[in-house]
Amino acid sequence: MHSIFELYLVSLASLKFTQQNSSYMKILVCISHVPDTTSKINFTDGDTKFDTNGVQFVINPNDEFGLTRAMWFKEKQGAAVHVANVGGPETEPTLRKALAIGADEAIRVNTPATDGYSVAKQLAHVVKEGGYDLVIGGRESIDYNGGMVPGMVAKMIDANFVNTCISLEVEGESATAIREIDGGKETISTKLPLVVGGQKGLVEESDLRIPNMRGIMQARSKPLHVKEPVDATAETNTNTFEKPAPKGAVKLVDTVDELVDLLHNEAKVI
Amino acid sequence: MSVLVYTESENGSFKKIAHEAVSYAKGIADAMGTTVTAVAVNAGDSSELGTYGASKVLEVSNDKLQNFNAEAYADVLAQAVKNEGAKVVVLTSSANSKFMAPLVAVNLEAGYVPNVTELPSSTEPFTVKHSVFTNKAFSNTEINTDTKVVGLAKNAYGIKENPTSASTEAFSPSLAEDDFSTEVVSVDKATDKVTIADAEIVVSAGRGMKGPENWGMIEELAETLGAATACSKPVSDMGWRPHGEHVGQTGKPVASNLYIAIGISGAIQHLAGINASKTKVVINNDPEAPFFKAADYGIVGDAFEVVPQLVEKLKAFKAANG
Ligand SMILES: Cc1cc2nc3c(=O)[nH]c(=O)nc-3n(C[C@H](O)[C@H](O)[C@H](O)COP(=O)(O)OP(=O)(O)OC[C@H]3O[C@@H](n4cnc5c(N)ncnc54)[C@H](O)[C@@H]3O)c2cc1C
Numbered sequence: 001m002h003s004i005f006e007l008y009l010v011s012l013a014s015l016k017f018t019q020q021n022s023s024y025m026k027i028l029v030c031i032s033h034v035p036d037t038t039s040k041i042n043f044t045d046g047d048t049k050f051d052t053n054g055v056q057f058v059i060n061p062n063d064e065f066g067l068t069r070a071m072w073f074k075e076k077q078g079a080a081v082h083v084a085n086v087g088g089p090e091t092e093p094t095l096r097k098a099l100a101i102g103a104d105e106a107i108r109v110n111t112p113a114t115d116g117y118s119v120a121k122q123l124a125h126v127v128k129e130g131g132y133d134l135v136i137g138g139r140e141s142i143d144y145n146g147g148m149v150p151g152m153v154a155k156m157i158d159a160n161f162v163n164t165c166i167s168l169e170v171e172g173e174s175a176t177a178i179r180e181i182d183g184g185k186e187t188i189s190t191k192l193p194l195v196v197g198g199q200k201g202l203v204e205e206s207d208l209r210i211p212n213m214r215g216i217m218q219a220r221s222k223p224l225h226v227k228e229p230v231d232a233t234a235e236t237n238t239n240t241f242e243k244p245a246p247k248g249a250v251k252l253v254d255t256v257d258e259l260v261d262l263l264h265n266e267a268k269v270i
Numbered sequence: 271m272s273v274l275v276y277t278e279s280e281n282g283s284f285k286k287i288a289h290e291a292v293s294y295a296k297g298i299a300d301a302m303g304t305t306v307t308a309v310a311v312n313a314g315d316s317s318e319l320g321t322y323g324a325s326k327v328l329e330v331s332n333d334k335l336q337n338f339n340a341e342a343y344a345d346v347l348a349q350a351v352k353n354e355g356a357k358v359v360v361l362t363s364s365a366n367s368k369f370m371a372p373l374v375a376v377n378l379e380a381g382y383v384p385n386v387t388e389l390p391s392s393t394e395p396f397t398v399k400h401s402v403f404t405n406k407a408f409s410n411t412e413i414n415t416d417t418k419v420v421g422l423a424k425n426a427y428g429i430k431e432n433p434t435s436a437s438t439e440a441f442s443p444s445l446a447e448d449d450f451s452t453e454v455v456s457v458d459k460a461t462d463k464v465t466i467a468d469a470e471i472v473v474s475a476g477r478g479m480k481g482p483e484n485w486g487m488i489e490e491l492a493e494t495l496g497a498a499t500a501c502s503k504p505v506s507d508m509g510w511r512p513h514g515e516h517v518g519q520t521g522k523p524v525a526s527n528l529y530i531a532i533g534i535s536g537a538i539q540h541l542a543g544i545n546a547s548k549t550k551v552v553i554n555n556d557p558e559a560p561f562f563k564a565a566d567y568g569i570v571g572d573a574f575e576v577v578p579q580l581v582e583k584l585k586a587f588k589a590a591n592g
Contacts (some may be wrong), residue, residue: 037519037539041406061520116372117381142519144402144409148382151340151372160452161340163369166513176455180514182365182467184459186337190452200520205507235381239397239410244545250552250565256580259551260587262567267549269471269528270495270587 025079025170025192027070028132030123030149031098032060032113032141033091043241050143050241059094062138066198068208069168070136071102077170080104082130086113086122092224099219100211106222111229114237116144120152121232127157133192134175139164139199147197154195162188166201170194272307273299274356275324276347278364279313286429286468287362289322293430294422295360296323297389302358306434309350309441311335311343320436322429328354328441334450337457338366342449344373349443351378351417358396359419363523364467371421381413384421404519404542423546424467424525466517469498471528472547474517476502476540478533478554478573482510487577488532494584500524502534518543533573536561553577 035041035055042051059067073079083098084107085091095106107130109122127135137150147163154161160175162168166185167178170192177188177196196202211219253259263270275295277288295306305325310316312335316327328350335342347370351359359374361367363385375382385400387408395412398420402409413420466472473492479485485499492499499515506516517524519539525546532553534540541564544550552565555572562568569576 035403037542041403043407115381117375120372120376142404145385145404147368147384148372148375151369152376155373155376161369161373162452163340164365179369180365181338181457181459183463183465184457184514186457186459187455188452189455200516201513205503235415236383236411236413239412241402242399242408242410244405244408247564248566250562250568252562252568252570254569256569256576256583259567259569259580260583263528263549263551264587264591267528267566269549270584 025073025077025134026130026132027073027079027081027134027136028127028130029063029067029070029081029083029098029103030135030137030153031063031067031083031085031094032138032143033057033085033087033094034060034141034143037061037142041243047240047242048238057091057094059097060138060141062140062142062199064208065200065202066136066138066196067098067101067103069198069202071209072203073170074102082107082132084109084123084126086111086119086229088112095224096219097211099222099224100215101209102215104222106224107227108224109227109229115234116146116148117152117235118232120149120156122229123149124153124156125230126227127153133194134170135159135193135195136198137195139197150195150197157193159193159195160190161195162190163197165196165198168196168198168202271302272305272326272354272356273302273358273360274347274351274354275306275308275360276362276367277308277310277313277316277319278362278366279310282312282314284310284313284316284318285364287364287424288319289429290425290427291360291362291422292319292322292324293432294389294427296430296432296434297427298358298360298393299323301389302393307350307354307356309347311346316438317436320434321431323432323434324436325434327436327438329438330441330443332442332445334445337454339450339452339454340366340370340373341452342445344370344377345445345449346443347374348377350441353441357417359417361419361421363421363424367421371419375419378417378419379415380417380419381415382419382421383411383413385423386420387423387426389427401546404523405545406542424523425527425546425548426525464496464498466498466500466515466522466524469526471495471497471530472500472517472524472526473497473530473532474500474502474524474534474544475505475532475573476534477504479505484574485511487581491530491577491581491584494581494588497530502540531561531565532577534561535559536564
C-alpha cells in the first residue's frame, strides 16, 4: 500500500512533466455509461423509458479500449488523461471506475443525455474549455447505437475526425490512424486536434485494465468536476420503444439434405 | 424540397446498398409528395439509379475525391442539399456513411437518426423506427429539425424497382483545403473476398472449431455459397481469425439474408450483433446451446461431420440449379 505522501510525490512529478515537455498531450476520453451487455432490455412508463431496474451499468466497451489507449499515451509519451460523461449523478460510479483504471481527472456535465446532438454539444464545450489535443470516443454506445457523438464533436470544434479507429499513433502534431472500412482497413494521416471514434484494435481485449485496489483507492481522491450544462436543445426525441416480435421455434432437422431443401424452398435464401 | 440520397460506388460501379438507399428514398419521397435526387461521386454512368426511383442524379467527378474522405464528402452532400433545397438526406449503414453522417448533420443543423429499419411512420412530425440496444429493441424517434438525416439499416428495406426517368447533371461543389486535412495514405482491402458488410450470406464459426487449422471446411462452405466468413469474439481474440471477422455486439453487425453459425454457443453479445439477419441456421453438438432458441433451422451434430456433408450437398445443389 502506498502512503498519501508517496502519491503526492507522484502527482508532483507528473505536474513537473506537464510544464517541461512541449509535446505533452491533453487527452479527453468520452465515457458513455451503458447497461452491461448481458442486461435484459425492458421499458417502463408506457414503453417510453428504459427500465434500469436490476441493470448493471458499465463503461461502454468501445470507450474502454480508448481509455486504455489513452493510458498508453500517458505512460509512453506523457499525457494528461481526463474522462468526461454527460449525465446525472448516477453515472459517477462509471467515471470513478475510469479514474481507477488510471485517468487523472473526471468531468460530469450535469444534464441527462437526451440525444446524440445535445451530448455532443456539451462535450464540444468541455473540449473547448479544456483545450484538449486529442478526444477519444467510441465508435458507438451499445445502448442507443447512435455512433454520432465523436463526429459531431469534431465538426463542432473544427477538429479532424477518424471513425472506427483501430490504431492510433501521435508524433508531435501529426497523427497516423488506421480505420476499419467495409472489407478491410485504411491508413490515414492527419493532425491534432483530432477526435476519434474508437473500438477494439486501439488496444486488444487482453490489454484492457481492470482496476486494482490501489487504483480504486487513488480514484477516491482524484478530482471529479461537476459542470453545469450549456444551452443545447435536442434535435430528436424518442416517443416509444418496442421489442422485436417473439421468434418462432427452431426447426431441427437430421440431415443436410433436409436443411438445403428448407433453405431453398421455404426460406428461399439459396 | 426533394429527398437527397448518397449513392455509394466502388471502382465506378454502384454498390447494392446504393440501390437499396435509392429505393428507400423513393418511398420517403412518395410519402412526402416529392422526388428523389441522388448524389454520385466518381461513379461513371449513373442512369441505372432511375430504375429504383431517382428523378435526378448529381454527378460529381473530382480526382481529389478518389479516396473516400468523410469531411470532403460531407461537404459535397451539404452543398447538394442546399442547392436542391432538400429536406431529407438518406445515408446507409456502410462504414463510410456512418463516418460522414454526423458531419453532414452538424453542417446542416439537421437531426440524425441511424439504423432506421422502415419508412417513416409519419412525415409530419417526421418519425422513424430504428434499432437500439444492438437489435434488442426499436425506438420510434421524432426528428424535430427542418432538415433530417436518416441512416438506413442494412438489408432492412430491400431493393425495390420503381422505374423513373432520371436526368443527370454535373455537380461541382467548391471544396476547401480544410476538407483534406485528413488524408488516406493507403488502403488494404482484399478484392477477391465478399465482405461481411456486403454479403447476402455469412458463414460464421466459433470456438467449437477447436483451432485455426480447422477453418478449411468453413472457408470451403463460404466459397460454395459465395458467402463472407465471420467468427465469434474469442476466436478473433485468440488470433485464430483476423479481427475484421469478429461479429457481435462489440464486433461487426451482420444483417445478411442467411447466417450460418457453426460451433457458436449463442451468447447474448453474439446474438445481439447478428440478430438482424433474416434466416439463421445453427450447427452445434450441444442441443442445449442457447443459439437454438434464436435460430430458424438447426442441426444438432458434430461440425466436423456435418459441415463437410453440407459442402458436398451444396455443391451438388449448385451444380443442379446453376
Ligand atoms: C462485454 C462483452 C462483449 C462481447 N462481445 C461479443 C461479440 O461481439 N461477439 C461475440 O461473439 N462474443 C462476444 N462476447 C463473448 C460472448 O459472451 C461469448 O463468450 C462468445 O460469443 C462465445 O464464443 P463461442 O460461441 O465461439 O464459444 P463458446 O461459448 O465456447 O461456444 C462454443 C460452442 O461450440 C459448440 N461445439 C463444440 N464442439 C463442437 C463440435 N465439434 N461441433 C459443433 N459444435 C461444437 C459448443 O457446444 C458450444 O456451444 C462478449 C462478451 C462480453 C463480456
